[in-house]
Amino acid sequence: MKSELLAVLNEAYPEYVSGEKLSILLHCSRTAVWKHIKNLQEEGYQIKAVRNKGYLLESSPSLYSxxxxxxxxxxxxxxxxxxxxxxxxxxxxxxxxxxxxxxxxxxxxxxxxxxxxxxxxxxxxxxxxxxxxxxxxxxxxxxxxxxxxxxxxxxxxxxxxxxxxxxxxxxxxxxxxxxxxxxxxxxxxxxxxxxxxxxxxxxxxxxxxxxxxxxxxxxxxxxxxxxxxxxxxxxxxxxxxxxxxxxxxxxxxxxxxxxxxxxxxxxxxxSCTLGRKIQVRQNGSYINGTAEAVDSQGVLKLRDKDGILHSIVSGDIEI
Ligand code: BTN
The missing domain is CATH 3.30.930.10 (Bira Bifunctional Protein; Domain 2)
Incomplete structure (x- = not known):
C-alpha cells in the first residue's frame, strides 16, 4: 500500500491528488488513505494536505533535491x-x-x-x-x-x-x-x-x-x-x-x-587538537609542539620544546 500510494503521489507531482482519487486507486476508504499518509509523514515524507485539493508529496526522505x-x-x-x-x-x-x-x-x-x-x-x-x-x-x-x-x-x-x-x-x-x-x-x-x-x-x-x-x-x-x-x-x-x-x-x-x-x-x-602533541607544516618547514589553545581570533597557539609559543594562522597539522 505504501509504495503504491507513493507511486501515485510521485507520478502526480507537482499536482495534488485528491483523497477520493487515492481511495479509488488504492481500493480503500478515505480514512485509510489518511492513516497511510500520517504514517508516511512520521517516516519523514513531507506530504502537504490541503482541503479540497488533496495531497502533495513535497519530499521523500531519500530524495536529494x-x-x-x-x-x-x-x-x-x-x-x-x-x-x-x-x-x-x-x-x-x-x-x-x-x-x-x-x-x-x-x-x-x-x-x-x-x-x-x-x-x-x-x-x-x-x-x-x-x-x-x-x-x-x-x-x-x-x-x-x-x-x-x-x-x-x-x-x-x-x-x-x-x-x-x-x-x-x-x-x-x-x-x-x-x-x-x-x-x-x-x-x-x-x-x-x-x-x-x-x-x-x-x-x-x-x-x-x-x-x-x-x-x-x-x-x-x-x-x-x-x-x-x-x-x-x-x-x-x-x-x-x-x-x-x-x-x-x-x-x-x-x-x-x-x-x-x-x-x-x-x-x-x-576540538581533538588542543592539548595534543602536533606537527605543523608551514611553507615547507615543520614546527613540533603542544597545541595549547586557540585565541579569540581562531589562531592556534603551539608551544615548542623550548617553551616558545608560536601563533599558527594557517597550515596543515599532523596529530
Ligand atoms: C579539504 O579538506 O581539503 C577541504 C575539502 C573541501 C571540499 C568541498 S566539497 C564542496 C566544495 N566544493 C569543492 O570543490 N570543494 C569544497
Missing part, C-alpha cells in the same frame, strides 16, 4: 537560496562564478555529484559517487579580510552539531578544517575569499562531507571514512544538508555579533 533541502530550512536570519545541480565540476567554482555575478549572501550551491571537487592546498576532493554532501555557501561578512579563515572554524562547529542532531554521532574538529570520527576524516572545509584591498567582496565556505561512501581511493583507505560507517542507519543527505545550513545560520549570527569569540567555547569542546 533542491526542494528536499529547501523545504527543511528554518526561516531565519540568513535568507538561503538553494541552487541544486545534479552534477558540477566543483560547487566551489560555481559559487565563485555566481558571487562574481553578484549573487546575494546566503546563496547555496549544492551538487549531487562533483567531478572535480577541490580541497585545500590544491588537493583533489573525491566526491564523484553521488553519495556525499558537496555544499558551497556564499557569505558577505562585514569583517576585515584577515578574519575570513575564522569562518572555517565557525562552519566546523555547525557541521559537528548538525551531524550529531541527525545521526547522534559525535565528530571532532582537527584544526583548522577537518572533522574526524574515530580519527578518520569525514569532512573537509575549504574557505576562499574574493576581496578588494580594503574589503571582502565575498567568502565561499565549501563543505565536503562523506555520507554514504563505501569505497575510497587506495591512498585514502586509512585516513578517510563515511558518516554511515558510524550511524545506526544511512543518513539522508537532504536532512543533513538542511541541518548544516540551519545550524550555520545560527552560528553565523553569533559570529557577526561577537566574532570567533562567540563560538570559541563550543569549538574548544569539539
Amino acid at each position: 533542491g526542494h528536499a533541502v529547501a523545504s527543511r530550512l528554518i526561516k531565519g536570519n540568513l535568507p538561503y537560496q538553494i541552487r541544486f545541480y545534479p552534477e558540477l565540476l566543483s560547487t566551489q567554482n560555481e559559487a565563485q562564478r555566481l558571487a562574481m555575478e553578484g549573487a546575494e549572501e546566503g546563496t547555496v550551491v549544492i551538487a549531487d555529484k562533483q567531478t572535480k571537487g577541490r580541497g585545500r592546498l590544491g588537493r583533489e576532493w573525491e566526491s564523484s559517487m553521488g553519495t556525499g554532501l558537496a555544499v558551497s555557501l556564499i557569505l558577505k561578512p562585514d569583517v576585515p579580510a584577515y578574519k575570513a579563515p575564522q569562518l572555517t572554524l565557525v562552519a566546523a562547529v555547525s557541521v559537528v552539531k548538525a551531524i550529531e542532531q541527525i545521526t547522534g554521532v559525535k565528530a571532532e574538529i582537527k584544526w583548522p578544517n577537518d572533522l574526524l570520527i574515530e580519527g578518520k576524516k569525514v569532512c573537509g572545509i575549504l574557505t576562499e575569499m574574493q576581496a578588494d584591498p580594503d574589503r571582502i567582496k565575498s567568502v565561499i565556505v565549501g563543505i565536503g562531507l562523506n555520507v554514504n561512501e563505501t569505497v575510497f581511493p587506495e591512498h585514502l583507505h586509512h585516513i578517510a571514512a563515511s558518516l554511515s560507517g558510524f550511524a545506526d542507519s544511512p543518513p539522508e543527505r537532504a536532512q543533513l544538508a538542511a541541518a548544516v545550513l540551519n545550524q550555520f545560520a545560527e552560528d553565523y549570527e553569533l559570529y557577526k555579533q561577537s566574532g570567533f569569540a562567540g563560538v570559541k567555547a563550543e569549538w574548544e569542546s569539539y
Whole structure:
C-alpha cells in the first residue's frame, strides 16, 4: 500500500491528488488513505494536505533535491537560496562564478555529484559517487579580510552539531578544517575569499562531507571514512544538508555579533587538537609542539620544546 500510494503521489507531482482519487486507486476508504499518509509523514515524507485539493508529496526522505533541502530550512536570519545541480565540476567554482555575478549572501550551491571537487592546498576532493554532501555557501561578512579563515572554524562547529542532531554521532574538529570520527576524516572545509584591498567582496565556505561512501581511493583507505560507517542507519543527505545550513545560520549570527569569540567555547569542546602533541607544516618547514589553545581570533597557539609559543594562522597539522 505504501509504495503504491507513493507511486501515485510521485507520478502526480507537482499536482495534488485528491483523497477520493487515492481511495479509488488504492481500493480503500478515505480514512485509510489518511492513516497511510500520517504514517508516511512520521517516516519523514513531507506530504502537504490541503482541503479540497488533496495531497502533495513535497519530499521523500531519500530524495536529494533542491526542494528536499529547501523545504527543511528554518526561516531565519540568513535568507538561503538553494541552487541544486545534479552534477558540477566543483560547487566551489560555481559559487565563485555566481558571487562574481553578484549573487546575494546566503546563496547555496549544492551538487549531487562533483567531478572535480577541490580541497585545500590544491588537493583533489573525491566526491564523484553521488553519495556525499558537496555544499558551497556564499557569505558577505562585514569583517576585515584577515578574519575570513575564522569562518572555517565557525562552519566546523555547525557541521559537528548538525551531524550529531541527525545521526547522534559525535565528530571532532582537527584544526583548522577537518572533522574526524574515530580519527578518520569525514569532512573537509575549504574557505576562499574574493576581496578588494580594503574589503571582502565575498567568502565561499565549501563543505565536503562523506555520507554514504563505501569505497575510497587506495591512498585514502586509512585516513578517510563515511558518516554511515558510524550511524545506526544511512543518513539522508537532504536532512543533513538542511541541518548544516540551519545550524550555520545560527552560528553565523553569533559570529557577526561577537566574532570567533562567540563560538570559541563550543569549538574548544569539539576540538581533538588542543592539548595534543602536533606537527605543523608551514611553507615547507615543520614546527613540533603542544597545541595549547586557540585565541579569540581562531589562531592556534603551539608551544615548542623550548617553551616558545608560536601563533599558527594557517597550515596543515599532523596529530
Ligand atoms: C579539504 O579538506 O581539503 C577541504 C575539502 C573541501 C571540499 C568541498 S566539497 C564542496 C566544495 N566544493 C569543492 O570543490 N570543494 C569544497
